[in-house]
Amino acid sequence: MGGTGTEGWRTEEFGTSHEGYVGAVLEDGSEAKPVYLDMSSGSAGFSTSEWWAYNGQMGRPRAAGYRSACACGWRGDTYPIDWEQVSDDRLDDLDISRPYHDWQNHIDSVQSQAIPVPADVTAVMDQLQAHLAPLAEQAPLAALRAVTQLERMACAVGREAAYAVEDEAVPAETIGTALGLSPAKSHSRVTSNLLRD
Secondary structure: OOOOOOOOEOOOOOHHHHOEEEEEEOOOOOEOOOEEEEOOOOOOEEEEOEHHHOEOOOOOOEOOEEEEEEOOOOEOOOEEOOHHHOHHHOHHHOOOHHHHHHHHHHHHHHHHHOOOOOHHHHHHHHHHHHHHHHHHHHOHHHHHHHHHHHHHHHHHHHHHHHHHHHHOOOOHHHHHHHHOOOHHHHHHHHHHHHHOO
16 A cells, blocks of 8 residues: 555555545535646646645635545545644645545455455465566566466456456446446446457
8 A cells, every 4th residue: 555645545456446645624624626736937737635735825725624535535534733733834744644544444445345356266366476476586488478378367257257247237336346446447447358358
């Protein structure tokens, strides 16, 4: 998992479907709208919804609190900002360990709702990794050949599974929950497996 800096938090398995960040909460309890930050006098700049941009400077709103947020729409508990304890209105010094912990709990919930991979399949994959990792150092060409064989097998199995999902007309929301992805990403996952060679 990612750290607790200003970058988004991601897990390798769920990627951008459950990317987390710390968002600002305004005095009325509403979520702050994205603000545009002009980085120079030219056209360079970017929009952000992250907490550190809401310090009340340069016409931006001032956050009353902060909370974890996830790309899927989930929001964590709101923690108030004590502006008397914030030096030079620099919110990037704020301790964000509590929102990060809340987001980790959210990811645990997503993980628990995802369809489990059978234990025997997980054990085989763990064994493969244990054999292939040292092989990549000791005999890299053999490792590449083995990985190529695995990719062919994964393509064939993925295509068969995707056709079965299509035949059963499984709703995108169900697929998303089972895979721990957004409905759009889950649809893309099924489609990409159908199209794989």
